[in-house]
Amino acid sequence: MTAIxxxxxxxxxxxxxxxxAESALIADExxxxxxxxxxxxARFEQRSAFEWLIWLSAHDPGLAGLIDAARGHLxxxxxxxxxxxxxxxxxxxxxxxxxxxxxxxxxxxxxxxxAALSTAILQHQTVVFADPLTPEQIRKDVDIATRLSRSGGxxxxxxxxPIVTLSDHRTVGYESLLRWNTEAGLLSPExxxxxxxxxxxxxxxxxxxxxxxxxxxxxxVVPTIGExxxxxxxxxxxxxxxxxxxxxxxxxIDANAVAARQVWIEIRENDxxxxxxxxxxxxxxxxxxxxxxxxDDLGSGFSALRYVRDLPVDVVKVxxxxxDGVLDDPASEALVHAIRDVAQSTGIAMxxxxxxxxxxxxxxxxxxxxxxxxxxxxxxxxxxx
Numbered sequence: 004m005t006a007i008x009x010x011x012x013x014x015x016x017x018x019x020x021x022x023x024a025e026s027a028l029i030a031d032e033x034x035x036x037x038x039x040x041x042x043x044x045a046r047f048e049q050r051s052a053f054e055w056l057i058w059l060s061a062h063d064p065g066l067a068g069l070i071d072a073a074r075g076h077l078x079x080x081x082x083x084x085x086x087x088x089x090x091x092x093x094x095x096x097x098x099x100x101x102x103x104x105x106x107x108x109x110x111x112x113x114x115x116x117x118a119a120l121s122t123a124i125l126q127h128q129t130v131v132f133a134d135p136l137t138p139e140q141i142r143k144d145v146d147i148a149t150r151l152s153r154s155g156g157x158x159x160x161x162x163x164x165p166i167v168t169l170s171d172h173r174t175v176g177y178e179s180l181l182r183w184n185t186e187a188g189l190l191s192p193e194x195x196x197x198x199x200x201x202x203x204x205x206x207x208x209x210x211x212x213x214x215x216x217x218x219x220x221x222x223x224v225v226p227t228i229g230e231x232x233x234x235x236x237x238x239x240x241x242x243x244x245x246x247x248x249x250x251x252x253x254x255x256i257d258a259n260a261v262a263a264r265q266v267w268i269e270i271r272e273n274d275x276x277x278x279x280x281x282x283x284x285x286x287x288x289x290x291x292x293x294x295x296x297x298x299d300d301l302g303s304g305f306s307a308l309r310y311v312r313d314l315p316v317d318v319v320k321v322x323x324x325x326x327d328g329v330l331d332d333p334a335s336e337a338l339v340h341a342i343r344d345v346a347q348s349t350g351i352a353m354x355x356x357x358x359x360x361x362x363x364x365x366x367x368x369x370x371x372x373x374x375x376x377x378x379x380x381x382x383x384x385x386x387x388x
Contacts (some may be wrong), residue, residue: 004109005066007057008096008116009038013124017091027052029089033082041068056113061101070097070130077129096120098133105135114138125201147198150185151208158184159208161215162383163234166354166376169368176233176267177224178376179216180383181208200241209242214255217266221259223386235267235297243270244281249288256292263293267318270310271299278313290315300356301342316351323357323377329366343371 011030012018018026030053038057039047042065046058059066073095081088096119098112106112118141119133163177183190199205213236220234242248256263268289276282290296297318298310310316321342328335346353355367358377367375 004061004100004112005059005063006098006100006109006112006116007059007066007069008098008113008120009034009055009057010094010120010124011053011055012092013053013094014092017089020090023052026091029082029084029091032084033076033091033093036083037072037076038069041065041072045069056116066097066099070095073129093129094120094123095130096123096133097130103133103135111138144198144201147195148202148204151183151195151199151202151204154183159211160184160189160385161212161219163219163386164376164383165381166233166235166374167380169355169364169372169375172364172380174228174381175231175374176228176235177386178235178269178383179212179219179237181212181237196239200239203241205239205241206245209238210251212236213252217252217255217259217261219386220265221261225261225265227387230262233265233267233295235269237269237271237299239271240276240282243276243285245285246281248285249292252289252294253292264295267295267297269297269299269320270314276310276314283314286314290317297354311345311349311351316349318352318354319346320354320356321372326355326357326363326367327360329363329370339370347371 011033012026017029020026021029034047034055038055039045042059042063044060044063045065048056048058050056057069059069073093076082076091076093080090080092082091083089096116098106098115098119100106100112103112103115106115115133115138118137119131121141122137123129123131160182161179162182163179165174166176166178167174181192181196183195196205199208216234216236220232224232224234236252238248245251252266252268253263256266268286270276270286276286286296295317296315297320298314298316299320300322301319311319319342321339325335325339325342329339343353345351352374353372354374354376355363355372356376358364358367358375358379361379364375364379
């Protein structure tokens with residue numbers, strides 16, 4: 004059997020535009036006009052005003068038709084209702100039982116379809132097909148979110164990776180990296196960060212990390228390295244939408260009596276920080292305070308040039324995927340040259356990320372990199388006390 008979980012108006016845009024009652028009727032019209040005619044053998048179960056579960060036999064050709072109908076609707080998102088075209092978003096999760104050997108019951112197939120629907124909604128996709136790991140990943144995410152919500156500030160610790168000058172390999176600062184101390188051991192952000200951001204738990208967790216990093220700057224880094232040292236903080240787009248983020252950072256800077264320029268604010272290139280949004284305003288406020296604004300993982304996405312144009316950027320950190328190709332990949336070398344030209348023409352400093360090979364250091368110096376970090380210079384670890 005194949006199950007298709009359908010959600011109409013998953014982002015509540017039609018409900019806002021037309022009211023919830025009318026948008027539910029529009030959703031009914033979509034199912035009646037677009038989906039039901041595709042397969043006479045399909046069985047439709049309405050689970051709520053905006054959700055349906057569609058069952059098809061294993062070899063029903065209607066599956067392809069239903070998928071095509073949903074994707075065709077994506078082009079206009081219009082449904083004829085009362086003689087007027089109405090807007091409606093649709094998301095689908097598809098679970099093909101034959102492709103899911105572990106889903107041996109109707110309940111298991113339904114769970115897979117629901118898990119795929121959840122992914123479709125989160126990723127703003129029209130159709131997502133379930134794979135055997137989809138439900139388990141959803142369960143893991145829910146478990147992580149539950150455990151995160153029960154964790155206190157002391158359950159999170161910061162590790163620090165050195166950032167060095169390429170001229171003499173001297174440590175001049177550190178990137179602070181969050182770790183979660185659990186019963187299963189110390190977990191890196193790759194395990195929990197996406198869930199923390201999706202649930203907004205990153206905001207209180209991030210406040211703790213900001214406080215700890217700036218305190219470490221004042222009590223360990225400056226006394227050890229000197230007044231020109233710095234610590235970088237990684238802020239996600241979710242954190243930047245917090246209207247109090249700039250004030251929180253400033254309060255910690257004042258409380259610890261450090262210079263604002265010693266606090267680097269790292270923004271991932273693939274995070275959406277659009278001009279005119281509260282997130283962009285937060286970046287501007289942090290720059291006005293005196294913080295050093297840094298674009299992280301440059302080269303891993305497509306936003307870098309827009310950020311350099313639209314945001315007050317002081318530093319760019321070039322992603323390891325480009326750095327690794329500097330010696331033997333002409334395309335990577337050309338991209339790094341282009342980044343170097345933009346950085347030099349705008350007065351932006353460059354950091355090479357993920358430097359693990361000593362042979363890279365001379366080439367990076369010639370390319371104009373002032374700073375570098377990577378296992379060649381030190382792995383993330385607690386600061387000495």
